[in-house]
Amino acid sequence: MFSPSLTARELLQHLGQRGLLDSSSQPAVEADIVASLEKEELPLYLRALAGVGAAIASTLFLGFLGISDLVDFNAKTSLLIWGTLFTGTALFLARHYLDNKGSLGETFMLQSSFCAMSIGKTLLALGLALVFQSSLAGSRINWSFTFATLIVASVSYPIYRLPIDRFLSSLAVLLSFHYSLVSYNYPPNPLTVHYPLVRDIFLIAQVATVFFILTSSTVKRDFIPIAYACVCSLCIGVLYSNPFFLSSIPTNLVTNFVFGAALIFSIVRAVDNREKLISEPILLACCASAVLMNFSLPGVLLCLFLMVLGYAQHERLLTLIAILFLPAFLFKFYYQLEATLLAKSSILILSGALLLLGASYIHFRKLDREIPQ
Amino acid sequence: MSETQVNDHQDRLQSISATRRLVNQLHSRGLITRTAHTTSLDLLFPAHAWGLWLFRLLLAVGSALVLSGIVYFFAFNWDQIPDWAKLAGIQTGIAMSVLAATYLGLSRPSGKTLVLVSSVLVGVFLAVFGQIYQTGADAYSLFVSWALLILPWTLIAEMNALWILWIAVGNTALALYLDELIKAREHVFETSFTVAGLFNLFFLALRESLSKKFIWLQARWTRILLVFVILLAFLVPEFITIVEPEDATKELWVGCILGLLLHPAAFFYYRYKKQDIWVLALVALSACSVATMACVRLCAEVFDGKGAPIFLFGGCITLAIFTVATIYLRRISKSLGGKSV
Numbered sequence: 001m002f003s004p005s006l007t008a009r010e011l012l013q014h015l016g017q018r019g020l021l022d023s024s025s026q027p028a029v030e031a032d033i034v035a036s037l038e039k040e041e042l043p044l045y046l047r048a049l050a051g052v053g054a055a056i057a058s059t060l061f062l063g064f065l066g067i068s069d070l071v072d073f074n075a076k077t078s079l080l081i082w083g084t085l086f087t088g089t090a091l092f093l094a095r096h097y098l099d100n101k102g103s104l105g106e107t108f109m110l111q112s113s114f115c116a117m118s119i120g121k122t123l124l125a126l127g128l129a130l131v132f133q134s135s136l137a138g139s140r141i142n143w144s145f146t147f148a149t150l151i152v153a154s155v156s157y158p159i160y161r162l163p164i165d166r167f168l169s170s171l172a173v174l175l176s177f178h179y180s181l182v183s184y185n186y187p188p189n190p191l192t193v194h195y196p197l198v199r200d201i202f203l204i205a206q207v208a209t210v211f212f213i214l215t216s217s218t219v220k221r222d223f224i225p226i227a228y229a230c231v232c233s234l235c236i237g238v239l240y241s242n243p244f245f246l247s248s249i250p251t252n253l254v255t256n257f258v259f260g261a262a263l264i265f266s267i268v269r270a271v272d273n274r275e276k277l278i279s280e281p282i283l284l285a286c287c288a289s290a291v292l293m294n295f296s297l298p299g300v301l302l303c304l305f306l307m308v309l310g311y312a313q314h315e316r317l318l319t320l321i322a323i324l325f326l327p328a329f330l331f332k333f334y335y336q337l338e339a340t341l342l343a344k345s346s347i348l349i350l351s352g353a354l355l356l357l358g359a360s361y362i363h364f365r366k367l368d369r370e371i372p373q
Numbered sequence: 374m375s376e377t378q379v380n381d382h383q384d385r386l387q388s389i390s391a392t393r394r395l396v397n398q399l400h401s402r403g404l405i406t407r408t409a410h411t412t413s414l415d416l417l418f419p420a421h422a423w424g425l426w427l428f429r430l431l432l433a434v435g436s437a438l439v440l441s442g443i444v445y446f447f448a449f450n451w452d453q454i455p456d457w458a459k460l461a462g463i464q465t466g467i468a469m470s471v472l473a474a475t476y477l478g479l480s481r482p483s484g485k486t487l488v489l490v491s492s493v494l495v496g497v498f499l500a501v502f503g504q505i506y507q508t509g510a511d512a513y514s515l516f517v518s519w520a521l522l523i524l525p526w527t528l529i530a531e532m533n534a535l536w537i538l539w540i541a542v543g544n545t546a547l548a549l550y551l552d553e554l555i556k557a558r559e560h561v562f563e564t565s566f567t568v569a570g571l572f573n574l575f576f577l578a579l580r581e582s583l584s585k586k587f588i589w590l591q592a593r594w595t596r597i598l599l600v601f602v603i604l605l606a607f608l609v610p611e612f613i614t615i616v617e618p619e620d621a622t623k624e625l626w627v628g629c630i631l632g633l634l635l636h637p638a639a640f641f642y643y644r645y646k647k648q649d650i651w652v653l654a655l656v657a658l659s660a661c662s663v664a665t666m667a668c669v670r671l672c673a674e675v676f677d678g679k680g681a682p683i684f685l686f687g688g689c690i691t692l693a694i695f696t697v698a699t700i701y702l703r704r705i706s707k708s709l710g711g712k713s714v
Contacts, residue, residue, distance in 0.1 A: 006417060008395065009386035014416055020409035029404045033395065034385050043706060045654035046699055052658060053695025056665060057688045064684035107703075108696040115692060217397030270423075281424075300438065307430055312418075314392040326434065330441050334448075345445035352438030359431035363483070367424030 008033050044317065051164045054111055058118040071123065076134070079127030086120030087156070089113075094160060117165055121156065125149045125172075142183055146176040163225050170229030177202065178237055200254045203237070206230040207262045207305075214313050215269050231306065231318065235325045238298050239332050259301035260293025266305055270312035281367060288358055296351040299329035391417060429482060436486050440493050447501050456505045463498040467491050485532040492523040492535060496542070511553055516546035531589045537598065540576055544602075547572055560624050563610065567628035570606035573599055574635075581647070593649070600639070600652050604659040607632030615666050636660045650706050657698045665691045 006014075012029065015021040021029065042050070065071040065082070072078040093113035128148035133141055153169035160166075181199060213219050213227035238255075264286050271282055293301060303326045310318030333344060362368050389395075393414065400410040443466070447459065474487035496519045503515055520542045527539045551565040577599040584590040610628030614621040621629070636656055643652045669687040676682040 006391040007387050008389040008391050009383060011391040011396075011413060011416065012386070015405070015409050015413065018412060020412055021405065025404065029399060030382065030386060032399065032402065032404055033389060034382065042703070043650075045651055046703055046706070049654055049658055049661070049702065050695060050699050053661065053691060053699070057691040057695075060669075060684045060688035060691060064681055064688060067680040067684060104696065104700055107700050108692065111692055111696050111699070115688075217394065217401040270418075285427075300434075304430075304434065307434075311426060313394065314390075314417075326437065330437070334445065341445045341449035342451060345442040345449065348438045348442030348445060350442075352435045352440075352442060355431045355435030355438065359428050359435060359483075362424055362428040362431070368428035369425070 047164050050111055050114070051168075054114040054118060057111075057115045058122075061115065061119055062122065065119075065123075073126065074130075076127045076130035079123045079130065083120050083123030083125075083127055086116045086123060088120075090115075090117035090120055091160060094162065114162055114165060117156070117160055117162070118168075121152050121169065125152050128152065142176075142180040146173070146180045149173045149176050161222070166222075166225035167229050170226045171232055174206070174229055174233035175236065178233065182241075200258075203234075203255060204258055206234050207258055210234070211262060211265060211269075211309070214309060214315060214318075228317070231321060234302060235321065238302055239325075239329060241298075255298040256293045256296065256301060259298055259305055260289055263289045263293075263301060263305040263308060266308045266312060270308065281362070281365065284361065285358070288354060292351060292354055295347060296354075297329075297333070297347060299326070299333065300351050303329070393417060432482060432486055436490060440490060443494070444497055447497050450504060459501050460498070460505070463494055463501060467494045467498065470494065479530055485530055485535070488526050488530045489532065489535050489538065492526055492538060495519060495522050511549070513546045513549035513553060516542050516549060520546060531587070533589065533592045533595050537595060540573070540599075544569065544572065560622055563613075563622050563624035563628070566606050566609040567624070567631060570603050570628070570632070570635075573603045573606065577603060581642075593651070596647075596649065597651055597655065600655050603635070604655060607635060608659060608662065611663050612666055615663070615670050633663070636663075644705065648709050650702070650709055653705060654702060657702055661694050661698050664694050668694070 008030075012021060012026065016023075016026065066073060071082045090113045093109050093116065096109070125145065125148040128151060129141060129145040132144035132147055149169070150173050153173050156169065157166055181195065181202070207230075210227045210230045213223050241255075267282065267285050267289065289301075289304075292304075303322045306318050306322035306325070310316065310320075310322060330348075334341075336344075391413070396405075396410060396413040396417070399405045400407070405413070447463070470487045470491040474484045474491065477484035477487065479485060479488065496515075499515050499519055499522075503510065520539060523535075523539060523542075527535050547569060548565075551561055551568065554561040555565070577596070580590055580595060580599065607628065610625045611632045614625045614629035636659065639656045640653065640660075643649045643656065665687075668690040669683065672683045672686045672690070676686075
């Protein structure tokens with residue numbers, strides 16, 4: 001409906017018909033396409049099903065380890081040893097079964113591998129957190145845990161190739177960092193003393209990561225889980241942060257600026273032709289985004305950024321996340337006490353009016369005509 | 374390459390979707406020229422496709438924000454605005470939306486959006502009316518009135534989002550009514566989830582039976598959303614009954630049995646009749662959750678409440694259940710080959 005759905009074969013045929021792909025280079029192009037997508041990824045719903053199962057199983061096994069006293073959760077040595085054992089088992093199973101072709105035994109081993117890796121990483125992170133806490137005198141457990149998850153995730157990322165595991169590990173690091181930053185910290189450390197600056201750098205880094213990974217053609221698909229982890233972290237951060245007002249104007253402006261700039265970059269990136277870039281609709285879209293970033297809300301700008309990027313990059317999951325995020329944000333926003341409902345309603349109505357103005361412009365310029373069938 | 378290999382190769386290419394990422398990768402590796410790159414992207418994203426998509430995005434998000442702003446405004450209950458002005462303002466909004474929708478026509482997205490706006494404003498009107506006149510009516514009566522008043526528009530608008538709004542209003546009315554009953558009578562809590570599940574099941578059945586006649590009903594997301602809500606509603610009596618079967622009331626048992634029967638029924642319907650893999654995945658997830666809970670409960674009985682073996686065997690059984698489900702669903706997915714009705 002919104003754009004033609006072409007297969008790789010049809011696309012190559014179109015290019016061949018227009019003389020843009022000669023017969024001598026076509027085999028190389030075809031081989032490259034097939035090779036880059038050779039490893040059959042499970043569809044999203046199957047990954048979700050397998051993920052839920054492994055998550056439940058991991059929780060039960062961790063419970064078993066705790067109740068049976070096999071693992072002493074207060075002793076770093078015990079945690080590190082068992083963590084290493086589980087992680088090693090997971091890697092062993094993965095090496096043999098990660099390219100599974102769908103048999104019962106292979107799928108069971110793969111799920112067991114994911115389960116073992118979840119348990120192993122949890123134990124290793126807890127163990128390392130205790131090590132850091134005892135070696136860095138006075139450091140709080142939350143920061144120790146954050147650094148521990150970062151180390152565990154970084155080391156396992158290139159070795160364990162399961163996308164759902166990479167996503168969850170990356171998300172755990174980001175959420176742990178976010179939590180450590182906002183929770184009560186005493187004694188203060190350099191990161192929390194300069195909290196606003198660190199928070200803004202963290203925000204910019206996540207947005208830049210999402211944009212770079214999803215738009216760059218040189219970045220491998222292996223890093224896509226990191227992009228989605230950043231997206232989820234951004235959504236959760238916006239949902240649970242204080243979006244404004246008076247006492248934190250600088251905070252809100254920076255957040256708005258970052259998301260607004262990201263939206264503009266997405267629009268620009270989606271236009272591949274330099275002549276089209278200076279056309280009236282694109283310039284107006286960028287100007288409207290710039291206006292929106294001055295008074296609108298971080299949640300609205302983030303939603304628009306994710307939707308435009310998701311559509312431009314064919315990432316439907318990104319669009320779905322944005323669609324689910326917006327009502328959650330509006331619901332949470334209603335209950336935030338930092339401003340009156342009157343002030344909130346003004347911002348929403350003004351933001352909405354600007355977007356409707358944009359829709360009217362597109363309609364009156366006849367840019368929204370259906371694709372002829 | 375042999376002929377068979379060539380055919381397999383072409384079939385493989387036919388199964389791979391052309392995306393922006395694919396085109397950019399080919400270009401970055403020097404396999405296609407800049408002109409071919411631009412032409413490919415023009416084929417994938419024609420200019421009017423962007424325009425149409427952006428128009429609908431801005432219309433949807435803009436309307437959602439304006440409507441939310443209006444709801445927030447009236448929730449603020451500003452004393453400086455006289456009551457007559459509040460009611461008149463909302464009524465004017467409803468009238469103007471309806472007139473504009475009539476002018477634009479219900480075949481256009483903007484016309485449909487205006488009907489949705491009017492429907493939401495009706496709810497705002499009833500809430501403000503109740504605020505001003507303090508009629509003492511039960512909370513659920515506001516939502517029942519809302520649902521009744523917007524039903525004619527919902528029937529003629531042919532808009533999925535409006536139907537979902539109507540069903541959400543209906544669910545809210547039902548939940549508030551049951552909440553009132555719970556205070557007055559026994560065992561209503563146990564029945565409430567079953568009633569909610571059956572209420573939404575009715576609408577799902579309506580959607581499935583009418584979707585061949587009314588094309589606009591065929592949007593998949595409405596089916597997935599309704600199935601999700603129904604399965605979630607029945608999960609509660611199922612879980613409670615499984616965990617505490619001796620203490621479960623008759624109402625909970627009825628809900629549990631109905632819920633359990635729903636799974637195979639939904640599975641067969643969406644496997645052989647409608648062939649919707651996403652719904653099958655939801656059904657599988659729900660079934661696996663119930664099966665896992667039942668097995669853990671059984672382990673608790675067998676091991677006489679000892680924690681360690683319960684957790685150990687529970688974990689193993691969970692892995693086995695979800696593995697079987699994943700394999701089976703994968704095979705179904707391959708046999709369906711991307712089809713869905």
